Amino acid sequence: MTDAHTTRPGGDTPDPVTRAAALLRGHRESIDRLDAILVFTLAERFKHTQAVGVLKAEHALPPSDPAREADQIARLEDLAVQADLDPEFAKKFLNFIIQEVIKHHEQHQS
Incomplete structure (x- = not known):
């Protein structure tokens, strides 16, 4: 059986490769959960922005x-700094989302 507790022959120390594989697997499982959270969060956000577009x-x-968009970008940049995330990345990400929302709003105008 190989897992994070596998020891090298003749020793009590975990095999470094097995330990690294277990750590990698754990990180990947966390990433997969976070990706799911992001997708469901974006879906919920777009439900609300669609309702705004209808209104x-x-x-x-x-x-x-534009005033609301600028406020949102500034707010997200502040949150990014607090979260130790690159604020420029956060700004680009929100700009992408805003452009998608505007496209949806324009579709409702037609």
Whole structure:
């Protein structure tokens, strides 16, 4: 049986390769769980932005709100700093999402 507790022949020390494989597997399992969280979180976010798009269309509001978008980007950059995430990456990520939301809002306008 090979797992993180496998020892080398004649010793009590775990085999470094087996230990590394177990650590790698653990990190990958965490990444997979986090990816699922991201997907479900984005889906929930887009449900709300779709509802906003419908409201904007019903009330003849523009699909884009540059002031809100700028506030959101600044807020996300602050959160990124707090989370020890590259704020430039966070900004690019949110800009991508905002562009997708605007496209959806424009579709509701048609």
